[in-house]
Amino acid sequence: MASKRPRNPATDDLEQLRSICTRVLGGHGFRSAAEILSAIPADVGKDQYGAGGIVTELEAEICNVLGKPAAAFMPSGTMAQQIALRIHADRRSCRVVAFHPTCHLEIHEDKAYKRMHDLVGVTVGNARRLMTFEDLRAVPGRLAAVIFELPQREIGGALPAWKDLQQQVEYVRSRGAAVHMDGARLWESTPFYRKKPAEIAALFDTVYVSFYKGLGGLAGACLAGPEDVIAEARAWRKRHGGTLFGMWPNAAVAIAGLRQRLPLMPRYHRHAVAIAEKLRAVRRVEILPDPPHTNMMRLLLRTSENKLRAAACRVAREQGVYTFKWSGSGYTSPTRMVELTVGDATLEFKPQEVADIVAELVR
Amino acid sequence: MASKRPRNPATDDLEQLRSICTRVLGGHGFRSAAEILSAIPADVGKDQYGAGGIVTELEAEICNVLGKPAAAFMPSGTMAQQIALRIHADRRSCRVVAFHPTCHLEIHEDKAYKRMHDLVGVTVGNARRLMTFEDLRAVPGRLAAVIFELPQREIGGALPAWKDLQQQVEYVRSRGAAVHMDGARLWESTPFYRKKPAEIAALFDTVYVSFYKGLGGLAGACLAGPEDVIAEARAWRKRHGGTLFGMWPNAAVAIAGLRQRLPLMPRYHRHAVAIAEKLRAVRRVEILPDPPHTNMMRLLLRTSENKLRAAACRVAREQGVYTFKWSGSGYTSPTRMVELTVGDATLEFKPQEVADIVAELVR
Numbered sequence: 001m002a003s004k005r006p007r008n009p010a011t012d013d014l015e016q017l018r019s020i021c022t023r024v025l026g027g028h029g030f031r032s033a034a035e036i037l038s039a040i041p042a043d044v045g046k047d048q049y050g051a052g053g054i055v056t057e058l059e060a061e062i063c064n065v066l067g068k069p070a071a072a073f074m075p076s077g078t079m080a081q082q083i084a085l086r087i088h089a090d091r092r093s094c095r096v097v098a099f100h101p102t103c104h105l106e107i108h109e110d111k112a113y114k115r116m117h118d119l120v121g122v123t124v125g126n127a128r129r130l131m132t133f134e135d136l137r138a139v140p141g142r143l144a145a146v147i148f149e150l151p152q153r154e155i156g157g158a159l160p161a162w163k164d165l166q167q168q169v170e171y172v173r174s175r176g177a178a179v180h181m182d183g184a185r186l187w188e189s190t191p192f193y194r195k196k197p198a199e200i201a202a203l204f205d206t207v208y209v210s211f212y213k214g215l216g217g218l219a220g221a222c223l224a225g226p227e228d229v230i231a232e233a234r235a236w237r238k239r240h241g242g243t244l245f246g247m248w249p250n251a252a253v254a255i256a257g258l259r260q261r262l263p264l265m266p267r268y269h270r271h272a273v274a275i276a277e278k279l280r281a282v283r284r285v286e287i288l289p290d291p292p293h294t295n296m297m298r299l300l301l302r303t304s305e306n307k308l309r310a311a312a313c314r315v316a317r318e319q320g321v322y323t324f325k326w327s328g329s330g331y332t333s334p335t336r337m338v339e340l341t342v343g344d345a346t347l348e349f350k351p352q353e354v355a356d357i358v359a360e361l362v363r
Numbered sequence: 364m365a366s367k368r369p370r371n372p373a374t375d376d377l378e379q380l381r382s383i384c385t386r387v388l389g390g391h392g393f394r395s396a397a398e399i400l401s402a403i404p405a406d407v408g409k410d411q412y413g414a415g416g417i418v419t420e421l422e423a424e425i426c427n428v429l430g431k432p433a434a435a436f437m438p439s440g441t442m443a444q445q446i447a448l449r450i451h452a453d454r455r456s457c458r459v460v461a462f463h464p465t466c467h468l469e470i471h472e473d474k475a476y477k478r479m480h481d482l483v484g485v486t487v488g489n490a491r492r493l494m495t496f497e498d499l500r501a502v503p504g505r506l507a508a509v510i511f512e513l514p515q516r517e518i519g520g521a522l523p524a525w526k527d528l529q530q531q532v533e534y535v536r537s538r539g540a541a542v543h544m545d546g547a548r549l550w551e552s553t554p555f556y557r558k559k560p561a562e563i564a565a566l567f568d569t570v571y572v573s574f575y576k577g578l579g580g581l582a583g584a585c586l587a588g589p590e591d592v593i594a595e596a597r598a599w600r601k602r603h604g605g606t607l608f609g610m611w612p613n614a615a616v617a618i619a620g621l622r623q624r625l626p627l628m629p630r631y632h633r634h635a636v637a638i639a640e641k642l643r644a645v646r647r648v649e650i651l652p653d654p655p656h657t658n659m660m661r662l663l664l665r666t667s668e669n670k671l672r673a674a675a676c677r678v679a680r681e682q683g684v685y686t687f688k689w690s691g692s693g694y695t696s697p698t699r700m701v702e703l704t705v706g707d708a709t710l711e712f713k714p715q716e717v718a719d720i721v722a723e724l725v726r
Contacts, residue, residue: 033611034405042397075438079604112602116479212608219607239475240603241442244582245575248396249612 014312014325021322025357028216029345030322036218037249039256046248050237055251061258062222066207067198070230071222073251075242077184078109080208080223081147083236086117087229088145088178088205096120098139099147101127102154104182119144128331130160133168146172149182150189150200156288156298156339157185159192169203179203184210184221187262188294191269197262205229211250214265214295215257216343220250264344268295271351272342278355284362295342301327303362304334311361321357377675377688384685388720391579392708393685399581400612402619409611413600418614424621425585429570430561433593434585436614438605440547441472443571443586444510446599449480450592451508451541451568459483461502462510464490465517467545482507491694493523496531509535512545513552513563519651519661519702520548522555532566542566547573547584550625551657554632560625568592574613577628577658578620579706583613627707631658634714635705641718647725658705664690664725667697674724684720 024030045053055073062071074080081104085097097113099106101123105113113119125135130152148165151157169179181204186197193200201207206225211217223233237243272292279287284302301308305327312323327336387393408416418436425434437443444467448460460476462469464486468476476482488498493515511528514520523531532542544567549560556563564570569588574580586596600606635655642650647665664671668690675686690699
């Protein structure tokens with residue numbers, strides 16, 4: 001989450017040029033409040049404390065899309081995933097949960113799973129590559145649950161081969177642990193596997209999906225799984241302070257985003273692959289993973305933070321293009337890492353145009 | 364919260380007649396999604412993860428209205444209050460918090476304060492009357508915090524006399540405990556005390572206020588208090604899964620409700636007092652408290668659940684008036700208790716009209 005990141009001058013300077021930018025390189029672009037809210041029908045069915053109306057409709061649609069018996073709308077993925085793990089842990093009388101070192105629970109939630117749910121988090125494998133079967137085998141002792149993040153966001157949205165994934169899931173089950181999917185970007189994984197969301201979700205006991213990333217909604221998430229688990233998740237949602245008086249605005253925008261953008265995932269992915277092809281020719285740029293597995297990729301730019309900041313501002317001023325709000329340190333110094341996510345706004349750039357802009361950023 | 368209540372046939376039947384009702388007796392009436400969202404300016408400043416835009420603006424306005432140095436917007440009061448208590452408890456190395464037996468944390472949150480924050484809740488005094496100085500003196504041992512709910516919703520919105528409140532707060536402080544206000548309906552308390560919200564809030568270390576009750580907003584709350592406490596509360600909000608990607612729709616409706624309806628509180632209160640005057644002449648009806656301290660009152664109706672359900676449906680069919688969605692068992696049997704909250708919709712009824720409708724309900 002943004003608030004976690006230290007102040008980044010590149011970001012702050014670029015933010016000031018936001019108003020003069022006419023195009024945005026990544027994601028779905030700048031949208032006004034009115035544009036976002038226009039997705040809500042005037043007579044949309046309102047819920048009361050998460051029950052009824054468009055919220056119940058969205059939950060039914062998610063059950064259908066994910067092929068799960070039950071789903072509960074949640075204010076956030078942070079809440080949804082802590083709740084899923086808490087339930088799996090309580091049912092197994094075991095506090096230990098395992099996940100990739102870059103798991104959202106580990107790096108973005110300030111150990112909430114420990115502070116509020118008394119869970120012990122064990123990281124599995126190497127932060128810079130996908131979790132493997134051998135990594136999982138190396139974890140000793142009992143486990144309540146293992147999280148699989150599909151795709152693995154912090155390493156460019158990489159995805160394990162289907163057979164590897166199947167083998168790992170089967171192994172985790174054989175140890176008596178639940179398998180939970182962090183599917184914040186599950187929608188974006190479908191072109192890589194050439195499978196529907198439900199076919200991927202079928203491997204997992206519980207699945208969290210998000211509505212505001214690839215689908216472009218407001219905040220909100222769903223947790224899907226067996227009836228009894230989701231009934232318990234609703235009780236936990238209330239305890240977390242997440243069963244809100246009216247959840248219909250976020251649910252209404254979510255359902256619109258799901259219908260509009262889930263079918264666009266293959267197109268976003270093809271565009272990401274085409275962009276990567278052109279980027280390959282740009283000096284001082286490395287693509288991660290190459291080719292991209294999803295609509296996203298990380299770019300390692302051999303430049304310094306100061307130079308990148310100056311270049312991003314120059315591109316904004318000269319071309320009216322808003323590029324990268326955030327850069328992190330790359331694996332080697334001086335390298336900066338940025339994340340490019342292909343969305344509606346990116347579709348307006350030809351792949352060569354994107355490569356030219358990135359070349360300008362590392363010039 | 365609604366989901367906690369057992370199925371109530373009176374409610375379910377009346378709900379089916381909702382569409383033929385042209386007026387609503389309590390609160391602000393039925394409002395469509397479009398009506399509610401129309402409070403959001405088209406170019407409203409959007410936050411990112413609760414930072415910036417209208418969220419920051421609302422927090423500043425709440426600081427001003429409550430006279431506190433800092434405030435954090437929260438998705439719900441459930442979250443805001445658990446967080447406040449957790450912070451007070453951690454700072455005092457004491458897990459014990461005390462509150463009235465009808466406190467929201469005790470009766471509507473399924474012991475979340477214990478399950479997630481390892482707090483021990485001690486109830487103070489009698490569920491059917493206000494907490495007293497003597498009640499507080501009878502609580503043994505160390506306390507981290509005491510919650511004062513102003514007004515005390517479950518007993519008809521009763522308020523302690525100002526001097527009693529001052530004495531109790533002073534006493535709690537002398538024991539080293541924090542004083543926290545459950546101000547879900549603080550706005551509604553201002554006419555009784557003839558004080559501004561900030562004058563009442565000044566007694567307390569931390570104050571929670573709500574935006575969707577008297578103010579008629581969407582879901583949402585603020586926790587206000589000292590800078591360092593609120594900074595810590597923001598960290599807890601994130602851990603709870605409450606620092607949402609975009610919190611601007613709820614904040615925008617909240618700020619509009621605050622500006623529109625806070626000035627109306629004396630009018631709601633006067634109308635409630637005038638209604639109570641007329642209700643006093645109705646047989647088989649008791650008003651709690653009489654006269655009402657705020658814009659709300661509980662009515663004890665000497666009738667059975669079945670009769671009340673039938674009468675509510677008859678009033679809906681014959682007069683097009685939607686009355687009481689919910690009734691609970693009164694203190695004696697057969698008595699039903701309903702809650703009447705005076706809002707925009709109630710202002711459209713003359714006091715005698717309200718008395719006539721209630722008379723019809725207990726006929």
